Amino acid sequence: MTALCALLVRDLRLAVRVGGGALIGVLFFLIVVTLVPFAVGPDLALLARMGPAILWLGALLASLLALDRLLAIDHEDGSLDLILTARVPLELAVSVKALAHWLTTGLPLVVAAPLLGLLLNLDPKATGAVAVTLLAGTPALTFIGLVGAALTVALRRGGLLLAVLVLPLTVPVLIFGVAASNAAIVGPVPFGTPFSILCALTLISLIIGPVAAAIALRQGLA
Amino acid sequence: MSLRARAGGPQMMRLVGSDLACVRGGREVFRGVAFTVGAGEALLVTGPNGAGKSSLLRLVAGLVQPQQGRIELEGCDLELTIGEQAHYLGHQDALKPSLSVRENLGFWAAFLGGDAQKGDAALAAVGLNRLAHVPAIYLSAGQRRRLAVARLIAIERPIWLLDEPASTLDGAGQAMLTELMRAHLAGRGLILAASHGPIGLEGAQELRLGQQPDQRTQL
Numbered sequence: 504m505t506a507l508c509a510l511l512v513r514d515l516r517l518a519v520r521v522g523g524g525a526l527i528g529v530l531f532f533l534i535v536v537t538l539v540p541f542a543v544g545p546d547l548a549l550l551a552r553m554g555p556a557i558l559w560l561g562a563l564l565a566s567l568l569a570l571d572r573l574l575a576i577d578h579e580d581g582s583l584d585l586i587l588t589a590r591v592p593l594e595l596a597v598s599v600k601a602l603a604h605w606l607t608t609g610l611p612l613v614v615a616a617p618l619l620g621l622l623l624n625l626d627p628k629a630t631g632a633v634a635v636t637l638l639a640g641t642p643a644l645t646f647i648g649l650v651g652a653a654l655t656v657a658l659r660r661g662g663l664l665l666a667v668l669v670l671p672l673t674v675p676v677l678i679f680g681v682a683a684s685n686a687a688i689v690g691p692v693p694f695g696t697p698f699s700i701l702c703a704l705t706l707i708s709l710i711i712g713p714v715a716a717a718i719a720l721r722q723g724l725a
Numbered sequence: 726m727s728l729r730a731r732a733g734g735p736q737m738m739r740l741v742g743s744d745l746a747c748v749r750g751g752r753e754v755f756r757g758v759a760f761t762v763g764a765g766e767a768l769l770v771t772g773p774n775g776a777g778k779s780s781l782l783r784l785v786a787g788l789v790q791p792q793q794g795r796i797e798l799e800g801c802d803l804e805l806t807i808g809e810q811a812h813y814l815g816h817q818d819a820l821k822p823s824l825s826v827r828e829n830l831g832f833w834a835a836f837l838g839g840d841a842q843k844g845d846a847a848l849a850a851v852g853l854n855r856l857a858h859v860p861a862i863y864l865s866a867g868q869r870r871r872l873a874v875a876r877l878i879a880i881e882r883p884i885w886l887l888d889e890p891a892s893t894l895d896g897a898g899q900a901m902l903t904e905l906m907r908a909h910l911a912g913r914g915l916i917l918a919a920s921h922g923p924i925g926l927e928g929a930q931e932l933r934l935g936q937q938p939d940q941r942t943q944l
Contacts, residue, residue: 509835513824520823581817584788588808589837 506591507599514603524569525607529615532565536619547624554623555633555684559677561619562612562637563644567669569608570648571655571662573600574720578656583720593717601649601712609641632687632694636701640680643705646712647672653716657723676704737800738764738883740785740807740915745794747780753792754780760932764800764883767906767916767929776935778919779816782886785917786813801883811884818873822862826853829861830875839880847879848872851901866893874902877909885909887918899925 518525539557540550574597577583586596616637620630651669655661682697739761746756754777762768770778783789785796787808798807820829830844848854851871856864864872870893877885885906891899903925906916910926918924 506836506838509832513821513828513832513836516828517821517823579817580821581815581819582821584783584786584813584815584817585819585833585837587788588786588811588813590805590809591836 506589507595510591510596510599511603514600515607518603518607524572526611528565528569528608529611531568532561532612532615533619535561535564537622540622551624551626551629554620554625554629555636555688556681557623558616558619558633558637559640559680559684562616562641563670563673563677565612566609566641566644567648567666569604570645570652570669571665573604573649573652574656574716575652575661583656587720593720594713597649597653597716597720598709598713601645601716604649605642605645609645612641613637629684629688632684636680636683636698639698639702639705640676643676643701643708644673646705646708647676649712650715650719653719653723656720676701676708679704738913738915739799740796740884740917741799742785742796743794745781745784745796746792747777747784747789748792749780749789755934756792758794758932758934760930762915762917762930764913764915765910767910767918767924767926769924769926769929769931770917770919770934771921771931772934778934779888781932781934782813782888782917782919783815785884786811786886788813798884807884810882811886812877812880812882813886813888814873814877814890815888818869819876820861820864820869820872823860825858825860826864826872827857829872830879833876834879837876837880837882843879844875847875850878850905851875852897867895867898870894871898871901874905878905883914885914885916885918887916887920889920890918891920891922891924 536557539553543549543553574583577586587593589596613634616634617630620633625633648665648669651665654668655665658664679697679701682692683694683701686692686697687694741761743759745758747754758781760768770781772778780789784791785807787806796807798810801810819833824832826848827844830848834840834844845854845857848857851874853868853871853875856868861869861872874890890902894902906924906926909916916926
């Protein structure tokens with residue numbers, strides 16, 4: 504337990520110090536979402552209808568941005584070798600790394616989403632719905648991305664391959680995230696139905712992600 | 726192939742590798758390598774570049790799977806793999822540039838199950854106690870290696886796997902490392918070191934790799 508806390512604290516510290524890039528994802532999110540009103544034009548009704556989808560797409564792309572740092576940096580400086588020889592199960596160690604990654608890149612997106620909802624003419628109820636679905640859905644993005652990060656860990660400049668690998672796997676999360684937001688705003692489906700499926704997807708990825716990532720890391724070393 | 730250890734008394738710790746073969750990237754690096762290292766003994770792995778010195782150490786640490794053969798650790802905790810009882814000091818020093826010297830060591834001590842109280846003593850032993858608050862990015866290559874060596878002292882593990890441990894150290898640093906290795910051997914530890922030159926340990930066995938070029942066939 505001490506070991507896992509130490510890993511969490513270290514990764515959080517690294518993220519907020521120089522070169523950690525904790526806020527890059529939020530800035531990217533901000534820019535992507537700000538560009539949309541310029542591209543679509545000042546059609547407020549259209550913006551409000553597209554709003555949840557735009558916020559979700561922006562969050563998806565922003566959470567991809569930092570994924571290649573999740574394990575690759577530890578691989579480059581030799582830390583991953585030591586993590587593999589630790590007495591902590593590798594599955595738990597990568598879970599904690601993914602948790603630290605979500606706290607520094609995913610959670611800020613959830614916090615920024617209501618702010619950006621203003622730019623897209625979303626009313627408070629719609630903004631709240633998007634924020635709640637992002638809170639439930641972004642951990643799934645990180646933990647699915649963890650598998651991709653483990654698969655591409657030994658590749659230099661594996662970032663693009665990582666995006667190509669991970670994006671198709673995030674389609675269900677995107678579908679149910681946007682569906683739940685729209686259900687809360689326009690109906691007719693009750694919010695709970697797609698939202699429960701979104702939560703289920705997150706719970707599944709919380710289990711499968713670390714196990715698959717640990718297998719990929721062990722295979723990659725063979 | 727079992728990396729799990731067999732039972733025995735604590736004084737009987739013995740690391741035995743038999744008939745080991747290693748393949749990296751489709752090329753056979755070595756074959757038929759065998760060694761035995763007992764408690765308080767050191768094994769110096771030598772050989773030309775590409776002979777597989779680093780691969781052998783990674784193999785013992787469990788970071789690479791052997792093509793054939795087995796490595797067994799006799800007389801130790803049955804629940805732990807060899808890698809979990811070994812320190813692996815590779816070419817990279819596993820330091821984070823934005824963390825301070827003390828934070829780097831403190832993290833590994835906590836994560837690898839060491840004693841956080843020993844951190845400062847370990848820093849003093851490698852001569853870095855005055856740099857404890859300096860971010861690791863400002864350290865020279867030799868100082869980085871000293872900090873990596875401090876990890877060996879701050880966390881107690883019976884097996885040391887050292888890959889070119891002295892490569893970036895100055896004369897004083899090499900003497901310091903030799904002293905630490907002697908102390909580790911005196912405490913019934915095991916050392917496997919890959920090196921081109923002598924490491925200053927008397928009575929160390931030598932395992933020379935890459936002497937049979939006819940065996941190094943393409944797969």
